[in-house]
Amino acid sequence: MAKSFWLIKSEPDVFSFEDLANCPGKTEPWDGIRNYQARNYMRDEMKRGDLALFYHSNAGPESGAVGVAAVASGGARPDPSQWDSKSKYYDAKAPKDEPRWLMVDFKWKAAFKRLVSLKEMKETPELDDMLVVKRGQRLSIQPVELKHFRAVCEMGGLSPSALKKLGV
DNA sequence: GCCAACGTTGGC
């Protein structure tokens, strides 16, 4: 099946792209997603090998896309933090036998040579209908069209050979 | 730190 493309948001103060690079195997379970639409994307559409723009949110002028990560798990699986009463992601209403929240693993793939800021994305006509540049768009996992994915990667300074290596 | 946007909750 063809790859799908995504944008995943993280606050760099909480978990940055650099943090992902420093994880064992450069891979980390993407837990704590507590939004049904985002969950449904993970459940229904994300698959191993899909690529995501890693987006730093809530970071002032540094808000923007910083690199590329890949889905490293075979589809979504239950997010254990929903059952952990000590976790900030604990959900008392999540039945033990029927997980309400899911997660996938993301693996660090490639860092941009430079930040592609939200401001810059908004100023790029080619990206006009990309979700992330739209007002009030808060989804932490968003689908991205291939043309937008490629355009952002190019703005970030990834070379054609780097893109080819990623399979874009 | 402000506040608009917007998803979720819960009373009715």
Next chain:
DNA sequence: GCCAACGTTGGC
């Protein structure tokens, strides 16, 4: 099932 209240996100 409506919708006001509330909480969170995230740009600015």
